[in-house]
Amino acid sequence: MRYKLPCRILAFEALAWLETLMDTKWATTELAWTAHPETGWEEVSGYDDAMNPIRTYQVCNVRELNQNNWLRSDFIPRKDVLRVYVEMKFTVRDCNSIPNIPGSCKETFNLFYYESDSDSATATSPFWMENPYVKVDTIAPDESFSMLESGRVNTKVRSFGPLSKAGFYLAFQDLGACMSLISVRVFYKKCSTTIANFAVFPETATGAEATSLVIAPGTCVPNALEVSVPLKLYCNGDGEWMVPVGACTCSAGFEPAIKDTQCQACSPGTFKSKQGDGLCQPCPANSRASSGASSVCSCRNGYYRSDTDSPDSACTTVPSAPRSVISIVNETSLVLEWSDPRDLGGREDIFYNVICKKCLPERGMCSRCDDNVDISPRHLGLMQRRVAVRNLQAHTQYSFEIQAVNGVSNKSPYTPQFSTVNITTNQAAPSAVPTVHLMAATASTMSLSWLPPEKPNGIILDYEIKYHEKDQGEAIAHTMTAQRSNARIEGLKAGTPYVVQVRARTVAGYGRYSSPADFSTNLQTDPPKSWQEQLPLIVGSATATLVFIIAVVVIAIVCLRKQRNGSESEYTEKLQQYITPGMKVYIDPFTYEDPNEAVREFAKEIDVSCVKIEEVIGAGEFGEVCRGRLKLPGRREIIVAIKTLKVGYTDRQRRDFLSEASIMGQFDHPNIIRLEGVVTKSRPVMIVTEFMENGAxxxxxxxxxxxxxxxxxxxxxxxxxxxxxxxxxxxxxxxxxxxxxxxxxxxxxxxxxxxxxxxxxxxxxxxxxxxxxxxxxxxxxxxxxxxxxxxxx
CATH class of the missing domain: 1.10.510.10 (Transferase(Phosphotransferase) domain 1)
Known part of the structure; x- marks a missing residue:
């Protein structure tokens, strides 16, 4: 007697790391598996929960003794898989719910498999027995059912391996159960393709055993290079990657992207000089990258990198010429000194070359000096700014070029910039200065005068005055220079004798000092003055008296303003009037009853549309200080400084802030900062002044x-x-x-x-x-x- 079993199946979602080899759930025709004997397993059509048609096998020969019913699947290719998993969905009837059955009723069945290199099985081969079939396990249900209940579907998964042949068959053995085999799915586990440490690892099937680890070799993603080898990952029995070994990083010109799974090219204007995990950076100063994937930014025209500069360093240029070259000639020798160039080209590795040329005026040409000319310490690669030149020819004209060179000068196609000094050997120094005369003396000063040397032997560049207290000697002498043949020495002691000497200097050097001259300062603090000398004091006193009178007048006007409520223009005319020609009086804005009147009177209101703030350059007590542009109607646009009043100010802060504009607006002088105007009718409140490029x-x-x-x-x-x-x-x-x-x-x-x-x-x-x-x-x-x-x- 055959019992019909209910056919109900539960949905099963395949995981991402599972690959199916066979699934009866999707069969659209009869499975036509092989059954032995024919009275055993029976193929039946049914429907799952979604009312999709399915093919199932049933067996229920429980009233007959000694049951041995086999069911064998079709041939299943293994696709080089070492271990497979079998998922079985089935229902089993409870033996106790079946009346009048012998004691041979079962609630289990057995799972077998048989390997083969081809689909060669027949109805009689291989033999229907455990050997040659290999038993996987005895399958028992978690729940069974009775006639009064609907079928409860059991799901069991078993695995077997290692497999070595082309494919295999599954076999199910019934020994006396009443059951329904609803669906069978054969699958294997795998580790899906993944990217780790910028390396791609291919899809890899799991090993022969559940605990096996399968090694998967990796390859770097595009635009990445290996930093450690070998590249490999381990795929475990559950289809999970683990234990990464080795790594790749993005090549120069490429940076990590998309959660470190790709290496994307640096955008134009950026670069990456080295392989690694770093990001692309903007090009250094004076360089550019016009295309993507740049590993170095090329220097702009006129700028270079030295051979020792890294690609990350800014491009630099050659220095300007040395400055302030001084030559001191002593017959056939000379000393050259100079100052650093104004522009070092952006580098610190500055050094100098001294090129000696001997000139022949009659031929109008100069050529390199002979090898016997000694330039000390050397003539090329000088770190210091001073050389001594010896062994020059007498009565000969020479030209010396002092070149400024740095680490990129050899990259420039142009000759290094230089300064030139021309000298003639055996040029005599000036003769001694004649006697020095004392023109006037006070308690702390002496005014001196002298005649030029009788034989200057050239243009007098300046004079050096040496002086010291007579009783102290030359060891602590002081010196000063003068451009003319007179000078005043200050800071002297009253009533003290001094020794004074003067000498002249030309391009050939200093001459001899004049003979020592003894002079003394006066004892009295202030020497008698003639009426001509007292005239400035008289004028100054008169001016101070006039200023005092003006101050009194202004104070009186201010007091009058506080007591009256006359028109605004009337007070303005009184406060700003010129008391005397050319004398304008400053008015304190805090004397106004309403300080806003002072702002309106002394500061011009600017429409906010005329002001454009470009960048913040500092901060003050009341807010930010910015650089911007001012374009007034009918005037050209100018750069200005803008002081802004911070948000949330109080009335007192606004008054104090604008008081500075009320003060500046009264001044007009080339050495006083110029007020352009104020913005008070919009926010933020601003004071606009001229812009000073060099700052404080x-x-x-x-x-x-x-x-x-x-x-x-x-x-x-x-x-x-x-x-x-x-x-x-x-x-x-x-x-x-x-x-x-x-x-x-x-x-x-x-x-x-x-x-x-x-x-x-x-x-x-x-x-x-x-x-x-x-x-x-x-x-x-x-x-x-x-x-x-x-x-x-």
Missing amino acids: LDSFLRLNDGQFTVIQLVGMLRGIAAGMKYLSDMNYVHRDLAARNILVNSNLVCKVSDFGLSRFLEDDPTDPTYTSSLVCYLKGHLLEKGEVVEEEK
């Missing part, structure tokens, strides 16, 4: 230490003094004069700025004194050079 004086001096001449430094001091004198003439005290509050433009013009601490002039002897560090800088510069500026300077 203190940082500018530190950045360019040793780069200025005495004349330049004195000119900068003179500009600061002129600005402060203008403020004083306006009856105004700055109260915070310091190098940080002096701005410098591109022409080295110094201008006074930062009027935040300023107030109306008061006679307060307790106020601190502020000085500019330019004075200290100049003093140190002159002491280092051994120079003192003469009176005319």
Whole structure:
């Protein structure tokens, strides 16, 4: 008697690392597997939960004793797989639910397999027995069913291996169960293709045993290179990759991308010089990369890299010519000295070459000096800026080229830039200066005069004055230079005798000192003055009296303004009037009842559309300081500095912020920072001034230490003094004069700025004194050079 078993199947999702060799669930026709005997297993059609037709096998000969029913699948190629897995879905009826059956009823079945190199099995071969079939396992259900229940589907998975032949058959043995074999799926596990450490590892089937590890060799992804070998991964029995060995990294010109699975080319304008995991970087200064995948950025025209520079370094150029070449001739020898070039080309490896040429004026040509000319320490590759030249020919004209060279000069197709000095040997130094005369003396100064040497033997470049206290000797003598034949020595002791000597200098060097002359300073503090000398003092006193009167008038006007409510223009005319021709009075904006009136009166309102902020260059007490552009109607566009008022300001902060504009708007002087206007009708509130390219004086001096001449430094001091004198003439005290509050433009013009601490002039002897560090800088510069500026300077 055959029992019909319910056909119900559960859906099963194949995992990504499983590969199916056979699955009866997808059969659309009869399976036609081989059954032995024919009265055993029976093929039946049914439907799964999705109402898809399926083919199943059933057997239920439980009332007959000694059952041995076999069912064999079709031939299954193994595809070089070493171990396969069999998933079986089946139902089994509970023996206790079947009445009147002998004790031979079973609830299990056996799984076998048979290997073969071809599909050669028949109805009688191989024999239906355990050998030649290989038993995999006895399969028992987790749940069985009775007639009163629907069938409960069991799922069991078994594996076997290693397989060695072309394919195999599956066989199912029933020994007396009432069951239904709903579906059979044969699959194997594999490790899918993966990328690890920029290496690709191919799809790899698992090993013959569940614990086996299969080695998979790897290859670097495109545009990557090996950094350690061998490249391999291990595929375990569960189809998982593990234990990576070896690695690749992206080649030069390529960077990691897409979660480190690819190497993409550097975009134009970027580069990567070395193999590795690093990212592409922007091209260094003065270089470019016009195409992608660049491992080095090529230098722009006129810029180079030396052979020792790395591809990551910026491109540099050749230096400019050396400066300030000085020659000191002594018959057939000379000493050459010079200063560093103004532009080092962006490099520190600067050195010098000295090229000696002997000139023949009658032929109008110069040629290289003979080998017997000695240039010490050497003439090529000099690190120092001084050489001594000996063994020159007497009464001969020479030309010396001092070349500045750095690490990329050999890359340039042009000759290194140089400075030239022409000398003639046996050129005599000037004769001694005649007697020195004392023209005037005070308690701390002496004014001297002398005649030029009788035989100057050339153009007098300058004079050197040497002086010391008579009772102290020459060991502690002081020197100073003068451009003319007169000078004033300052800082002397009162009533003290001094010994003074003077000598002249030409291109051939210094001449002999004059004979020692003894002079003494005066004992009295202030020498008697003639009425002509007292005239400036009289004029100054009168001016001070006039300033005092002006101040009184201004104070009176301010007090009157506070008491009256007249029109705004009436007070403006009174406060800004010129008391005397050329004398304008400063008005403190804090004397206004409404400080906004001072802003409207002294500062021009600018429409915000005319102002363009480009970048932030600093920060102040009230907000940021920016560089920008100002384009007013009918005027050309100019670069300006813009002070902005930070968000969230109070009324007091806004008043204090704009008070600086009210102050600056009253000044008009080339050494006072110029106010362009204010923006108060929009946000942020701005003060717009002229832009000073070189910034604050203190940082500018530190950045360019040793780069200025005495004349330049004195000119900068003179500009600061002129600005402060203008403020004083306006009856105004700055109260915070310091190098940080002096701005410098591109022409080295110094201008006074930062009027935040300023107030109306008061006679307060307790106020601190502020000085500019330019004075200290100049003093140190002159002491280092051994120079003192003469009176005319």
